Amino acid sequence: MQMLRWGFRSLCRSRTVGSDAYSLKIFLPVASLGAPLSQIPAEVLSKVRNYREYHFQSSHGLHDIRYQIDQDKIPAAKEPVDPFALVSDELSIIANRLQSMVVSKVPKLASAAEYFFKVGAEGKKFRPTVLLLMASALSMPTPTSIAVEVASSFQKNMRTRQQRVAEITEMIHVASLLHDDVLDGADTRRGIGSLNFVMGNKLAVLAGDFLLSRACVALASLKNTEVVSLLATAVGHLVTGETMQMTTNAEQCHSMEYYLSKSYYKTASLISNSCKAIALLAGQTTEVALHAYSYGRHLGLAFQLIDDVLDFVGTTASLGKGSLSDIRHGIITAPILFAKEEFPELQAVIDKGFDNPANIEAALDYLGKSQGIERTRALAIEHANQAIAAINALPESDSEDVLIFRRALVDLSHMVITRSK
Amino acid sequence: MLRWGFRSLCRSRTGGSDAYSLKIFLPVASLAAPLSQIPAEVRNYREYHFQSSHGLHDIRYQIDQDKISAAKEPVDPFALVSDELSIITNRLQSMVVSEVPKLASAAEYFFKVGAEGKKFRPTVLLLMASALSMPTPNSIAVEVASSFQKNMRTRQQRVAEITEMIHVASLLHDDVLDGADTRRGIGSLNFVMGNKLAVLAGDFLLSRACVALASLKNTEVVSLLATAVGHLVTGETMQMTTNAEQCHSMEYYLSKSYYKTASLISNSCKAIALLAGQTTEVALHAYSYGRNLGLAFQLIDDVLDFVGTTASLGKGSLSDIRHGIITAPILFAKEEFPELQAVIDKGFDSPANVEAALDYLGKSQGIERTRALAIEHANQAIAAINALPESDSEDVLIFRRALVDLSHLVITRSK
Numbered sequence: 001m002q003m004l005r006w007g008f009r010s011l012c013r014s015r016t017v018g019s020d021a022y023s024l025k026i027f028l029p030v031a032s033l034g035a036p037l038s039q040i041p042a043e044v045l046s047k048v049r050n051y052r053e054y055h056f057q058s059s060h061g062l063h064d065i066r067y068q069i070d071q072d073k074i075p076a077a078k079e080p081v082d083p084f085a086l087v088s089d090e091l092s093i094i095a096n097r098l099q100s101m102v103v104s105k106v107p108k109l110a111s112a113a114e115y116f117f118k119v120g121a122e123g124k125k126f127r128p129t130v131l132l133l134m135a136s137a138l139s140m141p142t143p144t145s146i147a148v149e150v151a152s153s154f155q156k157n158m159r160t161r162q163q164r165v166a167e168i169t170e171m172i173h174v175a176s177l178l179h180d181d182v183l184d185g186a187d188t189r190r191g192i193g194s195l196n197f198v199m200g201n202k203l204a205v206l207a208g209d210f211l212l213s214r215a216c217v218a219l220a221s222l223k224n225t226e227v228v229s230l231l232a233t234a235v236g237h238l239v240t241g242e243t244m245q246m247t248t249n250a251e252q253c254h255s256m257e258y259y260l261s262k263s264y265y266k267t268a269s270l271i272s273n274s275c276k277a278i279a280l281l282a283g284q285t286t287e288v289a290l291h292a293y294s295y296g297r298h299l300g301l302a303f304q305l306i307d308d309v310l311d312f313v314g315t316t317a318s319l320g321k322g323s324l325s326d327i328r329h330g331i332i333t334a335p336i337l338f339a340k341e342e343f344p345e346l347q348a349v350i351d352k353g354f355d356n357p358a359n360i361e362a363a364l365d366y367l368g369k370s371q372g373i374e375r376t377r378a379l380a381i382e383h384a385n386q387a388i389a390a391i392n393a394l395p396e397s398d399s400e401d402v403l404i405f406r407r408a409l410v411d412l413s414h415m416v417i418t419r420s421k
Numbered sequence: 422m423l424r425w426g427f428r429s430l431c432r433s434r435t436g437g438s439d440a441y442s443l444k445i446f447l448p449v450a451s452l453a454a455p456l457s458q459i460p461a462e463v464r465n466y467r468e469y470h471f472q473s474s475h476g477l478h479d480i481r482y483q484i485d486q487d488k489i490s491a492a493k494e495p496v497d498p499f500a501l502v503s504d505e506l507s508i509i510t511n512r513l514q515s516m517v518v519s520e521v522p523k524l525a526s527a528a529e530y531f532f533k534v535g536a537e538g539k540k541f542r543p544t545v546l547l548l549m550a551s552a553l554s555m556p557t558p559n560s561i562a563v564e565v566a567s568s569f570q571k572n573m574r575t576r577q578q579r580v581a582e583i584t585e586m587i588h589v590a591s592l593l594h595d596d597v598l599d600g601a602d603t604r605r606g607i608g609s610l611n612f613v614m615g616n617k618l619a620v621l622a623g624d625f626l627l628s629r630a631c632v633a634l635a636s637l638k639n640t641e642v643v644s645l646l647a648t649a650v651g652h653l654v655t656g657e658t659m660q661m662t663t664n665a666e667q668c669h670s671m672e673y674y675l676s677k678s679y680y681k682t683a684s685l686i687s688n689s690c691k692a693i694a695l696l697a698g699q700t701t702e703v704a705l706h707a708y709s710y711g712r713n714l715g716l717a718f719q720l721i722d723d724v725l726d727f728v729g730t731t732a733s734l735g736k737g738s739l740s741d742i743r744h745g746i747i748t749a750p751i752l753f754a755k756e757e758f759p760e761l762q763a764v765i766d767k768g769f770d771s772p773a774n775v776e777a778a779l780d781y782l783g784k785s786q787g788i789e790r791t792r793a794l795a796i797e798h799a800n801q802a803i804a805a806i807n808a809l810p811e812s813d814s815e816d817v818l819i820f821r822r823a824l825v826d827l828s829h830l831v832i833t834r835s836k
Contacts, residue, residue, distance in 0.1 A: 105655075107662055179624060182597075184615035202598050205620055206654075206661060209594055212624065213654040216631060220647035223640040232631030239625040240521055246617070247523040 083408040083415070087132040091125050094167050098174070101214065106207050108199075127173055127271055128166040130299065130412065134275050134292055135162040136405040137394065138282040161281050164218055168231060169274040171215040176238045178208035227277045234273040241266030245331065254347070256337045260301070268300025291390045295409065298387035303416045305380035308333035309373055312364070315420050319368045327354050327363065334379065336363065339372035377417075384413040498823040498830070499539075502547040505578065506540055509547075513582055516629055523614075527622035528629075530610050531589045538605055542588055542686055543581040545714065545827065549690050549707055550577040551820040552809065553697040576637055576696050583646060584689040586630040591653045593623035598661065599744065642692045649688040656681030660746065669762070671752045675716070683715025706805045710824065713802035718831045720795035723748035724788055727779070730835050742769050742778060749794065751778065754787035792832075799828040 084091075103109055142151040182204050183197065212235070219228045244252075244262040252258040275296035279289035312335055314322030326333050332350060340346045346366045352359050367373065388410050397403060499506075510532065517528040530536065557566040595601075596609040597616050603609055611619035627650070634643050659667075659677040667673045690711030694704035727750055729737030741748050747765060755761045761781045767774050782788065803825050812818065 105658055176624075179617075179620050182617045182620045184617050198600065201616060202661070205594055205597050205616075206658060208620075208624075209654045210658060212627065213651040216627075216647040217651045219631075220640070220644040223644075225635040225638050225640060225643060228643055229632055229635035232628045232635060236625055236628035236632070239621045239628065240519060240524060243519075243521045243524040243618070243621055247521065 081404065081408060081411075083133060083412045084129055086136075086405065086408050087129055090132050090163065090166075091128055094128055094163065094170065095125060097167065098170060102207055102210060105210055106203065109203050109207050125170065126303075127169050127274065130271060130296065130409070131162070131166040131169060131274055131278050133405050133408050133412070134278045134295070135159065135166075135282060137391070137402060137409055138279055138284055138288070138292065139399070139402060140283060140397075141399065158281060158283070161222055162278050164222060165227065165231075165274055165277050165281065168215045168218050169270060171211045171218070172231065172235055172238070173270060175208040175211035175215070176235075176242070178204045178211070180242050222281070224281065226280055230273040230277045230280075234270045237265040237269035237273075241269070250351075253332050253350070254337070254340070256334070259332070259334060259337055263301060263304045264297070267304040268297045271300040272296035288395060291393045295387045295390040298383040298390065299413055299416060302380045302383040302387065302413065305334055305376050305383070306417060306419065308335055309376050309380070310420070312367065312373065319364060319373070324360065327360055330354055334376040335367055335372035337372075338375040339367045339370035342370045342372075381417055384417050387413045496819065496823060496826070498548060498827045499544055501820065501823050502544055502551075505547050506543060509543055509578055509582055509585070510537055510540070512578075513585060516582065516586070516633065517626060519625065523618065524622065524625060527610060527614055527618050528625050530613075530622070531592065531605065536605050536607055540585065542584050542689065545686060545711065545824070546577070546581040546584060546689055546693050548820050548823050548827070549693045549710070550574065550697060552806070552817060552824055553694055553699055553703065553707065554814075554817060555698065555812075556814065573696060573698070577693050579633060579637060580642065580646075580689055580692050580696065583630045583633050584685060586626045586633070587646065587650055587653070588685060590623040590626035590630070591657075593619050593626070595657065598657065637696075639696065641695055645688040645692045645695075649685045652680040652684035652688075656684070668747055668765070669752075669755070671749070674747070674749060674752055678716060678719045679712070682719040683712045686715040687711035703810060706808045710802045710805040713798040713805065714828055714831060717795045717798040717802065717828065720749055720791050720798070721832060721834065723750055724791050724795070725834075725836065727782065727788065739775065742775055745769055749791040750782055750787035752787075753790040754782045754785035757785045757787075796832055799832050802828045 139155070142154065146154075182201050215231070219231055222228075241262050241264075244258070244265065248258070272293045273296070276289045276293040279292035284292075308326065310322055311324060311326045311333065312322045313319055327336070330353060336346070336350070340350070343366045346363065349359060349362045349366065354360050354363070391406050391409050394406065397406075513532045514529055517525070517532060519525040519528060531538070554570075557569065561569075592604060593610055596604055597611045597619050600611075601609045602612045609619070610622060630646075634646055637643070656677050656679075659673070659680065663673070687708045688711070691704045691708040694707035699707075723741065725737055726739060726741045726748070727737045742751070745768060751761070751765070755765070758781045761778065764774060764777045764781065769775050769778070806821050806824050809821065812821075
C-alpha cells in the first residue's frame with residue numbers, strides 16, 4: 001500500500017513582549033496518487049471522514065491525525081469557545097433589521113420572506129459572523145493620550161461602521177440568492193402554474209433589487225470610497241461566478257482551474273472583499289488588510305470545497321448518501337474533476353449528462369474508486385491552513401480579547417472543514 | 422375663458438453678455454372647457470413654434486433676440502455634444518466587458534450601435550457640465566489650468582457614463598418585471614437571452630457603475646448616485662405594489678414619477694455641479710433643473726401614451742393603461758368625473774373598459790391639465806438655468822440656452 005504523506009508540525013512564533021501567539025495547524029494525511037479507497041484501512045478512512053471526533057485526541061503512529069495546539073500560548077481559554085456564540089447578540093440585531101426591511105417595502109414578499117431569511121439562518125449567518133469576529137480580531141488600542149470618552153465614542157463609531165459592512169454583505173448575499181433563483185423558460189405563457197411562476201420571478205427580482213439598492217445607500221453612507229469599490233467588485237464577481245456556472249461550455253467543464261476560478265467568484269470573493277473592508281475601517285494598514293482578505297478568500301474556498309464533498313457524502317460517511325444536487329443539476333464539482341484525472345473514461349459518462357439516474361450511479365462508482373473525495377478534502381484543508389496562516393500574520397496584540405477572537409477565527413477554519421452539513 | 426401666461430421679463434446685466442430669457446406660453450385651461458371647444462391650435466402645439474399672432478387664442482413665444490449673441494437659429498442641443506457622446510458610448514462598451522462571453526454580450530446589449538438609445542441623460546449632463554464651467558484665475562499657468570479643466574471634464578464624463586449604466590440596468594430589470602418583449606426597437610434582453618441573464622446583466626452593470634463611482638473618490642457624488650439607485654427601486658416598488666387607495670392619489674403618482682424618472686437626472690446634475698467646483702447653492706439649481714426636466718418628460722410621456730404621434734385621443738400605444746398603470750391624465754379626469762373610479766376598479770384587461778376610460782378622458786381636461794403641469798415644470802427648469810451665476814463666456818451662454826431649448830423639446834416632442 002502506498003505511503004500517505006503527513007503534514008508537518010507547525011512552528012510557534014515566539015514573542016518578546018506581551019501575550020504569545022498561538023498556533024494551530026490541522027494535520028491530515030495528504031493522499032498521494034492512486035491509493036484506491038478500498039485499500040485504505042477502514043479505521044483510517046473513518047477517521048478521515050469523521051474528522052471532528054478527533055479534536056483533542058493525542059495518538060501515535062503513522063495513521064493518526066494529530067492536532068497541535070500550543071496550549072501554554074493561549075491565555076485563559078480552557079475549552080474552545082463557539083465562534084458563533086461570541087457574536088450572537090450583534091447578529092440578532094443585524095438579522096432582525098434585514099428581515100423587517102425587505103418585508104415592509106415589498107409587502108407581497110411576506111410569505112416568501114421566511115424562506116429567504118431562513119436560508120441565512122440555517123447557515124448560521126456565516127458571513128456576518130466572520131466579519132464581526134474579524135472586526136474584533138483587528139481592534140487596535142487607542143493611544144492613552146486620548147481621553148476615555150473620546151476613545152470610547154470613536155471605538156463605538158468604528159464598530160457601528162463595521163456592523164454596517166456585515167449588514168451590507170448579508171444584503172448582497174441574499175440579493176444574489178434571490179436573483180440566482182430567477183427562472184427562465186416559456187412558462188410565463190402557460191396556464192395556471194404561470195401566475196406563481198411570474199409573480200415569483202417578479203418578487204424575486206424586485207426584492208433582490210431592493211436589497212442591492214439598500215446596500216448601495218448603506219455603502220455610500222460609510223463615506224469610504226475604497227470600501228464602496230471592494231463591495232461593488234464583489235457584486236460583479238457574484239454575477240460573473242453565477243454566469244460562469246450557467247454557461248459553461250464543454251471544454252471549461254473539464255478544467256479544475258475554471259472550477260476554482262468560478263468558486264472564487266461565487267463564494268470566496270464576497271467574504272474576502274468584505275474582510276478587507278473590515279480591516280480598512282479598523283484603520284489597519286494595507287498589508288494587514290491583505291491578510292484579512294487572504295483569510296476570507298481561503299476560508300471561502302475551503303467552505304465551497306467541503307460543500308462539494310458533502311453534496312456527495314452527506315451526513316453519513318457513505319458515498320452517494322448526500323443530496324447529490326450538484327451532479328443532478330449537471331454541475332461538475334471538484335471531487336468529480338479529481339476523479340476524472342485518475343479515470344479519463346469518466347469524461348464519457350459526464351458527456352452523457354445526468355438526467356439519467358443510471359449515469360449518476362456510474363459517475364459515483366468512478367468517484368468511489370478514485371481519490372476524488374480525499375483530494376478535495378485535502379485541498380480544502382490546505383486552504384483552511386492558509387486561512388490560519390493569515391490570522392497568524394496579523395500584527396501582535398497585547399489584548400486578551402483580541403487573541404480570543406483571533407482564536408475564534410482559527411476555530412472557524414477548523415469548523416468549516418469538519419462540519420458534516 | 423382661458424387664462425393666459427404672462428410675458429417674462431428679461432434680466433439685464435451690467436457687464437458682459439446679457440442673459441436670455443425664454444418662456445413657454447400656453448393657455449392654462451380652467452375647469453370644464455371640453456376638449457372639442459379648444460381650438461386645434463392649442464392641441465397641435467408644436468406648429469406654433471415661431472408664429473407671432475394676435476388675439477386671445479394665440480400662443481406667444483418670447484425670445485429676447487437681442488440678448489442672444491451669435492445664435493441666429495436654435496442650435497440642436499444634441500448636436501452640441503454629439504462628439505463627446507461618441508467617446509462616452511465607446512467607453513461604456515469597454516467598461517462592461519467581462520471574461521464570461523454570455524455575460525459580456527448581455528451587458529453590452531444596449532450599448533451597441535443601434536441599441537444605445539438617444540442618450541438623453543448623458544446629453545443633459547454634458548450640457549450641464551459646459552453650462553457650469555468656470556474660468557480659471559489668470560494667476561494659474563496655462564498648462565496647469567488646461568490639465569485641470571481636462572481632468573474635471575473627464576470626471577464629469579464619468580458621471581455621464583455611470584448615469585447611463587444605472588439607467589440601462591434599471592431598464593433591463595424593468596423589462597423582466599413587465600414581461601416586455603421589445604425595447605428600443607429590438608427584442609428585450611430577457612426575451613432574447615432569458616430572464617435570469619437579464620437580471621444578472623443588470624446587476625453586473627450596477628456593480629460596474631458603483632466601481633466607477635468609487636474611482637471618483639468623491640463621497641458626496643457616491644452618495645447622490647446611490648440615492649438615485651435607491652429611488653429607482655423605490656419607484657418601481659411603488660408601481661408594482663400600489664394598493665387601491667394609493668392608486669387614486671395624484672400626490673402618490675407624482676412622488677412615484679420623481680423616484681422613477683426624475684431622481685436619477687436631478688441627482689446626477691447635482692453631481693456634475695459639485696465636480697465643477699460650484700457651490701452648494703449652484704448645485705441645487707442644477708438639481709432643480711434635472712428634477713423639473715425629468716418630471717416634465719414623464720408627464721408628456723403619459724400624454725403621448727394616450728394621444729401618440731397624432732393629436733387624437735386613443736391613438737397612442739395605450740401601454741400604461743393596459744398594464745393597469747394609472748397616470749396623470751386619468752387622475753386629472755377622475756377629479757372631474759368621480760364615476761371614472763368605478764371603471765378603474767374593474768381593471769383594464771377588457772378592451773371595452775379601456776374604451777370607457779378613454780371616453781371619460783376625452784370629455785375631461787385630463788390631457789390638457791397634464792400638459793399644463795408639464796409646462797409648469799419645464800418653466801421651473803428654465804428658471805433654474807436663469808438662476809445660475811452670471812458668466813462672461815459666450816460658450817457658457819450657448820450651453821445654457823441649449824438646456825433651455827431642451828426643456829422646450831421635452832414639451833413639444835411627439836414621440
